[in-house]
Amino acid sequence: xxxxxxxxxxxxxxxxxxxxxxxxxxxxxxxxxxxxxxxxxxxxxxxxxxxxxxxxxxxxxxxxxxxxxxxxxxxxxxxxxxxxxxxxxxxxxxxxxxxxxxxxxxxxxxxxxxxxxxxxxxxx
Numbered sequence: 808x809x810x811x812x813x814x815x816x817x818x819x820x821x822x823x824x825x826x827x828x829x830x831x832x833x834x835x836x837x838x839x840x841x842x843x844x845x846x847x848x849x850x851x852x853x854x855x856x857x858x859x860x861x862x863x864x865x866x867x868x869x870x871x872x873x874x875x876x877x878x879x880x881x882x883x884x885x886x887x888x889x890x891x892x893x894x895x896x897x898x899x900x901x902x903x904x905x906x907x908x909x910x911x912x913x914x915x916x917x918x919x920x921x922x923x924x925x926x927x928x929x930x931x
Contacts, residue, residue: 808833809836809920810920811831811920811921811922812831813903813923814827814828814829815827815925816900816901817927818928819929820930823929824892824893826890827887827903827925829886829887829888831884831885831886831905833884836881837860837881838907839906840857840905840906840908841857841906842858842912842913842918843856843888844901844915845899845900845927846900846924847896847898850899853868854913855875855901857877857911857912858911859911860881864910866913868913871897874891875888875889875891876888876891877889886903890927893929895929895931897927897929899927900924900927901924901925901926901927902921902923903921904920904921904922905920
């Protein structure tokens with residue numbers, strides 16, 4: 808069982824930065840691939856990024872490549888999403904998720920555990 812708690816969301820101007828954190832409980836965090844998804848009002852939840860349990864493999868959706876960086880610290884049981892050059896279209900609730908796969912996928916059903924989400928609002 809893994810419990811996930813996101814933090815770090817907030818209101819930021821376009822071009823600004825935020826770093827999201829997702830703290831996990833449970834002894835097997837290091838064996839899970841981790842992912843970030845987001846959901847804007849009136850839209851479906853969409854994949855943002857994922858990182859394998861061993862950190863070397865990461866994937867990003869095209870719209871955030873070069874702006875967002877996912878990382879993890881297995882000793883702290885925490886995964887991060889550094890978001891730079893934020894745009895108004897990045898406004899959404901951001902969710903952290905854990906997958907029992909070696910490398911997390913880009914689909915909702917690839918993940919076994921979810922956090923409650925943290926709001927990110929980017930003003931123009």
